[in-house]
Amino acid sequence: MTMRKPFYLQPPWNVLFELHKLEKVKPWKINISFLLISFLEEMRKYGEVDFRASGVALDSSAFIYLMKSKLLLKLEEPPVISKTKLEFIPPPLFLPLRYELTSTTIEQLLVALDSVLKGEKLLPLKPRLEPILPPPTEIIPEIDRYLMEIEDMMEKLFQRIELLIKGKPFLNFTSLIIKRKKLEAIRTFILLLFLAQRQMIWLWQEEELGEIYISMNVEMPFDGSPASPA
Amino acid sequence: MEVPQAPPDASTKEAKLWQQRLALTEAALYVAGRPLDLKTLASVAKTRSRNLAKQLAIALKQEYDSRNTSLEIMQLQDSRFVLQLKPIYSQRVKRLAIRPLLTVGPLKTLSYIAYRQPVPQKQVLNVRGQHVYGHLKQLEELGLIVREGVGRTKTLRTTQFFADYFGFTHDLRGMKRQLKKIFGSDQSPKEK
């Protein structure tokens, strides 16, 4: 009776079980994650849970990881310095100092000046080159204005919260940003953080990633200073 | 001012130091080929005393004067000293000077700075082109110009060495008048 060849001895999984094949393959070409997941799926499909095969697969995966790591480390090694024959390097030769009369005369200086001044006269006739500035981007001034007007916007948001919260103990963040664009929602959230940091409002959540609740700090007027006791 | 001190007896340690300083003074004047001030001469002669530097230069001058040589040491009005060829020999040997101080490009830049000084670096760049950055570096290294101020407000002017080399006065207005006169141009340099 012939034994059926187990599925994992066929490609692509066979690379994990026939280690001599690993030497012929570039480690980068082996997707270990894919091999192991599909290996487990296949095993589940056949209903043959073979712990020896799993063990070998694990061992092979570790080995492939090791090969990959070694290749990476090899890249970081400094290049091998070729052993050049040590040869005699002579010391620097210092030049002897000699005065030398140079030949430039005042006439030559004046001839040079003449040609430069002619060039200077022509200068205004040349078209003036204006510096080419890059076109202004849309984002930077927007952010600038946003930052510059932040106090103003904080006050407006605070007034809006005051209006919406009337008669209620708290307000939820979703109601503040309803029907608003994403960027505006983010800005509103940032402004809330500023207001909370100044203790003008309180923020809390009942669960992580859950709704944010806002309540007023009744002891703080807008200017940020504690209210004077009545 | 103290009377220049005669070199001490050559047998003593002080005499050796004097001789060494005298040789250093000569070395400095020879290599520089331009007038040197007492501060520079003192630093070369390893002394802080400008008076000693002056005594050394005067002693060296006397030594040169006493000897049959084509070279002389001159004391300028501002207490600077220069080693130079005696003018009577110039004619016979000046043909041996074959190397120009500067090539044409840097010379043009230098002449413009001399004529318009003190001139904003920006103006020099406008008139002569961006390539003159290299010229300015060379002229500065040769001690022919100085840059004053920083960044966009840099101003250029020529140095005393420039004036000495071309035989101009050290006075800026005087130099401009000299240039204008020699140049014979009807364009008066802008006084700034």
Added chain:
Amino acid sequence: MEVPQAPPDASTKEAKLWQQRLALTEAALYVAGRPLDLKTLASVAKTRSRNLAKQLAIALKQEYDSRNTSLEIMQLQDSRFVLQLKPIYSQRVKRLAIRPLLTVGPLKTLSYIAYRQPVPQKQVLNVRGQHVYGHLKQLEELGLIVREGVGRTKTLRTTQFFADYFGFTHDLRGMKRQLKKIFGSDQSPKEK
């Protein structure tokens, strides 16, 4: 060759002429700042006799040697003469020199080329590092080396000007012997 003639008695007409020629010889060497051959020295000293020019130069050299001075006159192998600063004074005054001098890096590259020449550019880059491209440009501009051939086969050698500057002979084998003596190395440069 005639025996160098001692300077004649200073009271005679010939003595005055001798003194004048001596001064002209000195003037020529001072102005040139490079080695001058006997033909040039003779023409400056108003004589057709190269032998007389040589006698004058040797007499001048002896005068310099006998005196406490920072300057020296060197006689090169091919009977050329040069006036220069004694090397022991260089360090203290080199900052005053007009002509920008080379820093240690390019000087090392230069001495390597001189020692190994004619040497492939590739070998110089291997030994001294890729940064020497700048040195080679500088040395070439100063006329101290030449590059022969193109691309990867470029060969470097020093110029006649280099030999003159250092007072070396123009003969390559002779120059290498001189260099070997200076470097005090027991390794003989490769003769190619």
